[in-house]
Amino acid sequence: MAGGQLAGVDMATLAEMAVEVLTTADGREKTALGRRHAAAWFASRAAGAPLDIGRASPPDRPARPARPELLSPRDMPRRRPGSLAGRLALLHAVAHIELNAVDLHWDIIARFAHVPMPLGFYDDWVKAADEECKHFNLLCDCLEAHGSQYGALPAHAGMWRAAEDTATDFMGRLAVVPMVLEARGLDVTPQMIDIFRAAGDTGAIAALETIYAEEVGHVAYGSKWFHFLCGRHEMDPKDAFHDLVRRYFHGALKPPFNEEKRAEAGLPPDFYWPLAEEGAPEFGKNSRKSAD
Ligand SMILES: [Fe+2]
Numbered sequence: 001m002a003g004g005q006l007a008g009v010d011m012a013t014l015a016e017m018a019v020e021v022l023t024t025a026d027g028r029e030k031t032a033l034g035r036r037h038a039a040a041w042f043a044s045r046a047a048g049a050p051l052d053i054g055r056a057s058p059p060d061r062p063a064r065p066a067r068p069e070l071l072s073p074r075d076m077p078r079r080r081p082g083s084l085a086g087r088l089a090l091l092h093a094v095a096h097i098e099l100n101a102v103d104l105h106w107d108i109i110a111r112f113a114h115v116p117m118p119l120g121f122y123d124d125w126v127k128a129a130d131e132e133c134k135h136f137n138l139l140c141d142c143l144e145a146h147g148s149q150y151g152a153l154p155a156h157a158g159m160w161r162a163a164e165d166t167a168t169d170f171m172g173r174l175a176v177v178p179m180v181l182e183a184r185g186l187d188v189t190p191q192m193i194d195i196f197r198a199a200g201d202t203g204a205i206a207a208l209e210t211i212y213a214e215e216v217g218h219v220a221y222g223s224k225w226f227h228f229l230c231g232r233h234e235m236d237p238k239d240a241f242h243d244l245v246r247r248y249f250h251g252a253l254k255p256p257f258n259e260e261k262r263a264e265a266g267l268p269p270d271f272y273w274p275l276a277e278e279g280a281p282e283f284g285k286n287s288r289k290s291a292d
């Protein structure tokens with residue numbers, strides 16, 4: 001059966017499906033559509049007739065709902081972390097990150113559709129995008145269980161900056177989004193889970209534990225395909241990573257790092273320690289010291 005056809009019905013291409021998600025504004029609608037499109041991709045793969053990747057023009061910025069109001073990080077209200085208001089603000093902030101992640105993963109599929117990649121690349125990115133949809137919905141469920149909702153609080157403006165900065169650089173996108181930003185999530189999520197554990201919020205703990213487990217995979221996809229492209233272009237992966245992060249990521253990486261989970265995701269210490277706030281030369285010693 002020809003690619004792009006299933007049971008005689010003309011199917012949209014994967015790139016067109018990605019743009020449909022990007023141009024859907026409402027969070028729940030965006031994630032419902034994303035999950036349907038992910039299911040269609042995997043059904044086409046299982047049938048041995050993968051949808052065409054095709055070409056499509058993703059918007060410069062994804063469509064987003066009228067709320068939340070977007071503020072610069074310095075204008076965000078401060079709340080006591082242990083209070084219910086603080087915990088709701090935290091869940092809201094993570095929901096916002098997850099919605100951004102939904103768009104980031106569909107965007108990488110559409111924006112770089114002209115670069116020939118093995119089908120496994122699309123399998124990984126559609127799976128990651130599908131999981132981000134699930135993560136956003138889990139956090140919305142938590143907010144709603146507390147009588148709140150996504151949009152009830154302000155959220156960080158500027159989340160799309162990493163996408164804009166790397167809009168024409170596929171390897172830069174992989175270096176900054178999964179290998180820096182999503183890897184940062186692995187560093188900070190355990191402390192977040194502790195906050196909800198102290199409050200006995202079992203719903204939030206379960207949601208964050210699912211996110212924590214699945215985000216290891218997203219960082220691993222980033223590392224895998226970054227290394228693949230380095231191989232294709234005969235580049236040294238560590239040097240290329242350092243160059244691209246310095247070019248596109250604003251600021252230093254913040255220790256402490258979750259070395260265990262980063263290793264599981266295929267990110268060795270000599271990738272990230274040289275980009276850390278305190279600089280490179282001692283990284284081997286520091287990481288050994290922390291294990292003593
Ligand atoms: Fe996520």
Ligand SMILES: [Fe+2]
Binds near residue numbers: 128132182215218
């Ligand atoms: Fe992710």
